[in-house]
Each structure stands twice: as C-alpha cells, then as structure tokens.
Amino acid sequence: MHEFSYAQALVENALRIAESKKAKKVKKVVVEIGSLLLINPEQLRFCYEVITKNTILDGSELEIINSEALLICESCGRKYKELTSVCECGGFLKVESGDEFVLRRIVMEVEDAQN
Helix, strand or coil: CCHHHHHHHHHHHHHHHHHHCCEEEEEEEEEEEEHHHCCCHHHHHHHHHHHHCCCCCCCCEEEEEEECCEEEECCCCCEECCCCCECCCCCEEEEEECCCEEEEEEEEEECCCCC
16 A cells, blocks of 8 residues: 555655644645555555644645646657556557656645734
C-alpha cells in the first residue's frame, strides 16, 4: 500500500507549512495526483485520516484533483493518454503529465497577528 507513504509525505509537508504560518487549525488540504501513480483515492483518504489524528490537520478535508496522463513520442510527437511503453512508430515515450503528486493549497486558521 504505497498510499501510506504518499499520505505521510503530504501530511509532513502540510504540517511544516501550517506551523510556519502559525496556523491554529487546518481546514482543507488540496493535492493534485497524476493517474500514472495509480493511487487509490479512498486508501489515501484513510491513511490521511489516520496520520492526521491529534494534529492541527485532524478533521481537515482532503480534496484530490486528478491529473490525466499525457505521454508524447520523442520521435514523431504522437500523444497518448493511456500508459504504453513505446509508440506505434517504435519511438520512446516521454511523460508530460500524470506522474505528479503536488500539494496545491492549504486552507487554515491562523493566529491573529495583533495578539
């Protein structure tokens, strides 16, 4: 279950950012996940909930944005949206998108700067 490793990295980064902003509570975390990573969203959510217990992320919403795969042949330029190893022309494919795991946004409550 590689979802646990991804959830752990996501939580560590979100906590680091939230703590640097002196957040009291995180309400929402938005992550973009490429389809080539083959991450099961429900398993990721479960791992996220377990890892965030008793932290400022506890109870926060995890919003997942799915990113489609795009592979381009280095020889002929043909584009593929499905995973395949070589182009019909025999050329190698380069991944343009679909392999990302990006923390896009954090919605949080921060301490009042005047206090």
